[in-house]
Amino acid sequence: MKKRLCMLMLLCASVSFAAIEVGRENRGAEDGIRSVHLLNIHNTGSEINGFKIQFYYKSLNTQDVSVQSIGKPEGKLTKKRERVSADVYKIAELDYSSQKIAKGAYFPSKTTGVGITLVFIGRSDWFSTSAQVFDVRVRITSKSGSVLYEESLGNKSKRVGLLTNETPKDKGNVYANEVLSITLDGEDSNNKTRVVSGNKSPIGIDLGSRATFTYKPVFYEKMPTVPYDYVVLKLDDACPKGSKHFTRHHDTEDSNNKNSHKRDIWPNNVGSNADLEYCFVPADSSSSRTYPVDGQYGVFANVKKTNIALSEIYIDDEDSKNRNSWNWHGLSESIQKRIRKIVDGSDNTTYYAIKWTGGSLKKESNSGSFFAPAKEISFADDSQFSPEIKGVDHSAIAVNLKSAGSVNISVVNANGAVVANIARENLRAGLHHVQWNSGIVPNGRYIVIVKQNGMVGAKSVILK
Numbered sequence: 001m002k003k004r005l006c007m008l009m010l011l012c013a014s015v016s017f018a019a020i021e022v023g024r025e026n027r028g029a030e031d032g033i034r035s036v037h038l039l040n041i042h043n044t045g046s047e048i049n050g051f052k053i054q055f056y057y058k059s060l061n062t063q064d065v066s067v068q069s070i071g072k073p074e075g076k077l078t079k080k081r082e083r084v085s086a087d088v089y090k091i092a093e094l095d096y097s098s099q100k101i102a103k104g105a106y107f108p109s110k111t112t113g114v115g116i117t118l119v120f121i122g123r124s125d126w127f128s129t130s131a132q133v134f135d136v137r138v139r140i141t142s143k144s145g146s147v148l149y150e151e152s153l154g155n156k157s158k159r160v161g162l163l164t165n166e167t168p169k170d171k172g173n174v175y176a177n178e179v180l181s182i183t184l185d186g187e188d189s190n191n192k193t194r195v196v197s198g199n200k201s202p203i204g205i206d207l208g209s210r211a212t213f214t215y216k217p218v219f220y221e222k223m224p225t226v227p228y229d230y231v232v233l234k235l236d237d238a239c240p241k242g243s244k245h246f247t248r249h250h251d252t253e254d255s256n257n258k259n260s261h262k263r264d265i266w267p268n269n270v271g272s273n274a275d276l277e278y279c280f281v282p283a284d285s286s287s288s289r290t291y292p293v294d295g296q297y298g299v300f301a302n303v304k305k306t307n308i309a310l311s312e313i314y315i316d317d318e319d320s321k322n323r324n325s326w327n328w329h330g331l332s333e334s335i336q337k338r339i340r341k342i343v344d345g346s347d348n349t350t351y352y353a354i355k356w357t358g359g360s361l362k363k364e365s366n367s368g369s370f371f372a373p374a375k376e377i378s379f380a381d382d383s384q385f386s387p388e389i390k391g392v393d394h395s396a397i398a399v400n401l402k403s404a405g406s407v408n409i410s411v412v413n414a415n416g417a418v419v420a421n422i423a424r425e426n427l428r429a430g431l432h433h434v435q436w437n438s439g440i441v442p443n444g445r446y447i448v449i450v451k452q453n454g455m456v457g458a459k460s461v462i463l464k
Contacts, residue, residue, distance in 0.1 A: 038115035039138065040108070043101040050097040050143035055118060056153060057136050058088050059417060067092045067120055073108045075099070075116070083266060086159035086176045086219075086236040088137075092118060097143040154421070158240040160223070160279055161215030161233030163204030163298030163353060168214065168262040176235075180263035181214040182270055185253045186316040193316045196350075199309035203298030203355045210258060211315050216297060217264075225284035226292045230301035230354075231342050232279050235266070239279035246339060247327035250274040250349060251318045273323075280331075280339050295356035302341045307358025315349040322347040387450045389459040394441075396433040397422070399450050399457075404428050407452045409436075413444070438463070 039053065053075070067079040075094035082090040094116065101107045108116060120136070140149040159176060166179045186193045191209050195202065204214040215233050222241040223232070232243075239245045251273050252259055261270045269275040278300075281292070291308065292299060304310055317324055324347055328336055344350045387407065390398035397409055407427055411420040422436050441463065449458040 038117055040106065040110075040115035041101065041140070042106050042110075043103060045103065047103055048101040048142070048148070050099060051101070051148065052096065052141050052143060053094040053116070054090055054139045054141070055092045055094075055136055056084065056088055056090050056139065057120075058153060058155070067118065073116065084237060085153070085155045086217075086266070088153050088155050091120070094118070095143075157219040157221045158238055159217050159219050159235040160240065161235050162218055162293055163202070163300075163355075164214055164216040164296070165203055166214065166216060170262070176264050177217050177219075178263050179214060179216055180265050181212055181261060182265060182268065182274070182276070183210050183212040183258070183260045184250055184270075184274055184315060184317075185210050185258040187319050188253055188255060189319070191316050192314060192348075194314055196312040196314045199311045199355065202309075202311040202313065202353045203296075205298075205311070205313060205351075205353060207313065211313075218293075218297075223279065223281045224289060224292050225281060225287045226289045227283055227285050227287055228301060228303040228305075229283045229338050229342060230281050230292055230299045230303075231339065232281070232299055233268070234277035234279045235264075235268075237267070243279040243281045244331055244335060245329050246278055246280060246331060246336075247329070248276050248278065248343060248349065249323070249325040249327070250276065250315070251321075251323040251325075253318055254320065278343065280335070280342075282335075282338070290358075291356045291361055295358075295361040298353055298355040300342050300351055301354045302352035303354060307356060308354050309357045311353045311355075313351040313353060315345075315351065317345075317348050319347070324349065386455040387452045387457040389448045389450055389457060389461065390431065392446070392448055392461045392463060394438040394463065396435050397448060398431065398433050400431050401427055401429050401452060402455075403453060405453045407434070407450055409434060409451075410449045411436075411441070412447045412449065419446070 067077065075096045078093045078095070079091070080093075084090055099107070108114065137151040137153050138149070139147065139151065141147050161180070164179060168179045168181050186209065188209070193207050193209070193211050195207060206212040206214070213233075215235075217235055220240040223239075223243045225242065234245060254272070257272050259270050259272065259274055261268075268277050290305070302310065324345065326336075331339075342352050387402065388400040390400055392398070392411075397411075399407065399409070401407065404427065406423070406425040409420075409422040409424075410418050411422075413419050419441050420436060420438065422434060424432075424434055443464045444462070445460065446463055447458055447460050449456065
């Protein structure tokens with residue numbers, strides 16, 4: 001007998017393209033959790049001669065979500081899971097290219113509770129039972145592709161990889177914030193992969209006949225800058241603001257190749273050879289930072305400064321018919337030269353990596369907001385004006401605002417999934433108890449992230 005786990009009903013009334021509402025009915029059952037979505041469109045502009053609806057879901061879990069069925073009125077349904085960022089996937093498109101909506105008309109009906117119906121299904125062993133199990137967003141375009149309506153995917157922050165000595169997990173679900181590794185199988189004959197000079201124990205780099213790089217994924221809206229250039233691994237559809245994308249193609253061992261990776265390395269590609277994507281962060285001479293990230297992590301850079309250990313690392317790629325290459329994605333020659341002081345080579349590849357060896361860095365030195373495993377952490381933007389989280393319960397989240405403005409609050413569980421998003425406009429400076437309906441969000445450890453006026457504050461809390 002099926003067991004109902006949760007239900008949220010928001011029947012959609014007539015709406016315009018400026019404010020399309022999505023009614024949802026989410027039910028859990030023994031064989032999985034279903035999410036039913038209704039759309040009702042009110043055209044307040046000129047006649048629409050054909051349109052398409054794309055459905056996206058936002059989740060750090062890279063497991064699959066499939067479309068189970070489609071209700072009336074039927075459009076041409078394409079069920080294709082396509083990744084568009086580190087934590088956003090396009091999962092379905094409805095094609096109504098032959099359907100017209102006259103000015104002022106409704107589609108499919110003006111009647112409340114009647115709409116385009118799409119049903120998603122997922123396995124209950126890896127979904128939470130939250131009514132927000134699917135954070136589904138909608139985009140509507142003309143049949144030629146012009147955007148008529150679009151819900152924000154909330155993916156301004158971009159994922160990058162920082163070198164770490166943590167160990168990737170071998171089993172379990174794959175999440176976009178889990179530690180990952182990339183192993184390059186270099187030349188078998190007279191392999192010279194090694195640390196050439198400097199610090200013999202770089203963070204996150206294990207060298208032998210093969211070279212393994214281990215990374216901690218971190219989300220940044222804008223990369224922090226220091227008075228020197230540095231490079232991080234690209235793990236999203238684009239690099240964060242202030243950084244520039246380039247690609248290094250490693251032509252690795254052809255005979256008995258043992259290239260490999262663990263966990264979620266997208267958009268990097270590791271097979272018989274490897275295409276590794278990177279983000280270059282230009283130096284900012286006015287920056288007062290000593291080190292760009294938290295001291296427990298490493299980055300690629302070629303700099304000698306107090307409290308920083310530099311390693312020169314040589315990767316011995318395939319000797320026979322070597323096809324190592326670069327893709328600069330339109331970067332100027334001057335930027336290319338700066339990058340090649342950090343990552344360089346023709347038939348083989350040299351990386352320069354740094355790690356922090358001095359005292360503890362202030363927590364503000366890591367201004368990126370990232371979804372980490374639940375533990376006592378608190379990180380904020382480099383400013384006395386950052387908002388603060390004072391407490392949370394099932395009815396309200398207490399935040400102390402240092403200035404007036406609108407706020408966005410996210411609640412993230414231990415697996416990195418966003419269980420709630422709350423937005424409030426035009427709040428004054430001071431303490432606010434922002435009301436929220438936690439519904440069936442279970443007790444436990446969460447990270448609450450608040451953003452206001454470009455400032456970020458976050459805190460690990462216990463909901464009980």
